[in-house]
Amino acid sequence: MEKNRLRQNARIRAGAMTNAQSAEDLRARRRPYQLEMWRRAQAAQHTLEFQDQLRSALVATGRCFEDFFDLGPVGTTEFFSRVPTLHVDRELLVYRDKQWTRQVEPNDLNDLWYLVEAVPYCDVVVTEHFWRRGIREQRLDAKYGTIVLSNLNELVRVLPH
Numbered sequence: 001m002e003k004n005r006l007r008q009n010a011r012i013r014a015g016a017m018t019n020a021q022s023a024e025d026l027r028a029r030r031r032p033y034q035l036e037m038w039r040r041a042q043a044a045q046h047t048l049e050f051q052d053q054l055r056s057a058l059v060a061t062g063r064c065f066e067d068f069f070d071l072g073p074v075g076t077t078e079f080f081s082r083v084p085t086l087h088v089d090r091e092l093l094v095y096r097d098k099q100w101t102r103q104v105e106p107n108d109l110n111d112l113w114y115l116v117e118a119v120p121y122c123d124v125v126v127t128e129h130f131w132r133r134g135i136r137e138q139r140l141d142a143k144y145g146t147i148v149l150s151n152l153n154e155l156v157r158v159l160p161h
Contacts (some may be wrong), residue, residue, distance in 0.1 A: 002138045007049050013106065016106035016107060017106050018109065018111075019106070019109050020103075020105060020106045020109075021103045021104075023097070023104040023108070023109075024103065024104050024113065026097075027097040027104070035094065036077075037078065037096075038097070039077050039090060039094065039100065040073045040074075040076075040077050040096050041076040041078075042077075042089075042090040042093065042094070043073070043079070043080045043132075044076070044085055046080050046090075047068075051065075054068060057117075071136055078111060084120030084121070084144065085116045085117060085120060086116075087117065087120075087140075088116045088119045088120055088140055089096075089112060089139055089145075090115045091134075091138040092112055092116070092131070092134055092135070092140075093112070094138070095137060095138050096108060096112075096135035099130075102103060102130070109124065111127070111128070111131055114127075115127060115131060115135070118146075119135060119141070119144055119146050119148070120144040120146070121144075122146060123146065123147065124146070124147045124148075124149065124155065125146055125147070125148050125149070125157065125161070126148075126149045126150065126151070126152055127148065127149075127150060128150060128155075129150040131150075132148045132149065132150040135148045136148060
């Protein structure tokens, strides 16, 4: 069992390293573009990723995929801004990728998975300093009414007694 667990952990670490390198490559390609283009690129990725769900929802309302595309780049970006988890995902990815002095960490993807669920739906979130600063700078804490801390000892200050 222990041997299998160690092998599994090694595969997970290798996958995380591969994801971090892919994210570094992507942000290097995006670097010359304005921030709004980054957001539009993320909206395009969400469209691709969720096309089956989008198509089903459109059909249920008597519309087709072309109607969605008629929103244009600005409209599709705004559409995904109204989906809290996707909005937080996009804004934290943009934040992380604009921190040129910090390399993408292998654990960033795990952090993001948890934060995209926690920030819009929890009253209090405790995360590392880097992500707390990003949440605050992107004003996600204000938008979703979330208190964001980077120290567990601070919970005493914000939790009801």
